[in-house]
Amino acid sequence: LKEVQKNYSQGWQDIGKVNGKQYGVYYKAANKSLIWYNAKVFENAGAKEPTTWKDLLTTAQAVYDSGVTPFSVPGADGWPLTDWFENVYLSQAGPEKYDQLAQHKIKWTDPSVKQALQTLAQIWGKKDYLAGGQDGALQTEFPNSVTQTFTGGDQPKAAMIYEGDFVQVNIGETKAKVGTDAKVFPFPAVGSTAPVVSGGDAAVVLKDSKAAQALMTFLASPDAATIQAELGGYLSPNKNVAISAYPNSVQQKIAKSLIASGDDFRFDMSDQAPQAFGGTPGKGEWKDLQDFLKNPGDVAGAQAALEKDAAAAYGSGS
Template sequence: MRLSIIAGLCAVALAATACGAGEAGSDRALAGQTVDVIGTWSGEEQVHFEKVLDAFSKKTGAQVRYTGAGDELPTVVQTRVSGGTPPSIALVAQPGFAAQLAKSGAIKPVGAEVEDAVTANYAPIWKQLGSFDNRLYGVYFKVANKSTVWYNQKAFEAASLPVEKPATWDKFLATSRALADAGTPAVSIAGADGWTLTDWFENVYLRTAGPDNYDKLTRHEIPWTDETVRVALRELAKLFGDAKLVQGGSSGALQTEFAKSVTNVFDDPSQAAMVYEGDFVAGVISSSTKTVVGQDAGFFPFPSLNGSAPSVVTGGDMAVQFKDDAATTKLMQFLASPESGSVWAADGGYLSANKGIEPKAYPNEVTHELAQQILDAGDNVRFDMSDLTPAAFGGTKGAGMWKALQDFLGDPTKIDETMQGLESAAGKAYKP
């Protein structure tokens, strides 16, 4: 799920920062060449990305033609590939689709200069996430932080409680109970949108089972009846199963869509004190409420469980190349550089895993903290599990993970039934 984040918070003009390893040169040797790029972005996000492309054109002389395809990007790309007119570069949000393109030979492994830039500017996990069959195909240009819990300071004040930023799951539950005891539902849960429940599960599972088991479950190398799944569901049930903690109880949560879960917390008066979801919550707060991010609205990292290290579930847009001409390769190299990300970072609505981007490039402290959390997690970053699984299991409304976890929210005592339902759906979806 992708939403604009804190778009347009600042219109600071940012001069190009010092070049990182492997950056495109500035000799304008590519004048007269054109690079054709397809992405999901439209509207304000497209404006921001086109500023990045303009910076590349000014630097190299190459022209870039951008097309926004929205959620239809996989279909548009497949149609163009089948018709023999592939783009030069596509920015895809589904690693499974990128893997499919790599397997078919539609996209090219990156060259040495691009791989060197990725090695220099990203933690190793991002190289792993962009690789298929041990060859690097993708550059993660824009990422999301899906391990954040957002709170309304005024809701805590109304409950006569100090603002808590619990570092552990046990303290998070204790804070939630204190809010409930004071008459304020702790958490608004968007149970009507099954994808939010997959994100809840993924964050708890990553912290209870660890990154290696997360990878195995994602690939269905261990079953959904494994004990590690039971442990994670039991922890979730401590929250989902306590009607006092969840705004509207389970039945109310199952009728709450994502945007409503945010406005439940940040409208005046608020109906709950906290909401879990990714950094894009900030965009909904800014566009749909009068609450100001960084003042009355803040966030804290998803709490640790059983002493787990800092971890982040992420999503992101990965650039892959269908052509290997000089201009296309140079743009891929540019997208892997700190310089390119700094252009968009200045405008807000953007996070990067590129460790070369200076903190001052971000327009405010909240956005910088969101990006820093990703960097601090290092190799404990994992891509959204539901986006990595077959769509029939991880991305279909009323089926697979979405349906099983909605049923679990409705009755969190049914842990065994939930595990068996997940395994049955996975067994069907993962068949060749």
């Protein structure tokens, strides 16, 4: 417990607790607030890494004007669409509203949801900004959404792909090199603060013993995470792991962004929801956001569908 308290922010401690007791240590994290881009396309377009949503729209237009479609959106998979929404909503509405919506303490018909969907529509609603338009996006699965951004030299099907640090795995299937051909920037601030949405994997003790305590103490230490960090393809929420432990500048940038968020990060909202709403293909939030991508002008219709499905999944007591 002391090792957890020493090395983890309060937010990471809390999500490993049940009724105030520490059962889990988040050994591995995912930073799901990143936008990866084709460096050559940005260079040709004279585009810069944006820090605000307004800047992102400006960057997208510069890329479009250079002759490349700005975004690759994997609409055939519902989960990346929920991640898009969560980043916009967390930054725009703030952590308190995010928590309330995650627990269905406010409805999806809330004005804050309307504002987030309207903001998303500034990209999703522009056919020319999406590889293949809305119809093409809805037929594009996640792995291909990444590879089509980093194949084709300086004329790929799209310049940018939003998703977490695990995008690197799919970039590895192309000839593009992370850090030179493929670069990354944090999801831009829509409101006053840039969002950090995370996921992760926890080590959990269900039966206490000296051996279990020793293992958990080690896993919660900077030593354990540093060994893994140096191997690459890994991200730790342990704030006392040196950023220099990560093997390249891209990994270091991703880790720095996660740790800098302190307690302001939020765990993936759809992962907190009942599976019927937040985690089932063709149903609930996944389907409703796919329908919204298909028809981004119907914000009210999307809100009504989301609320209907959420109410059914969470139960009338929510």
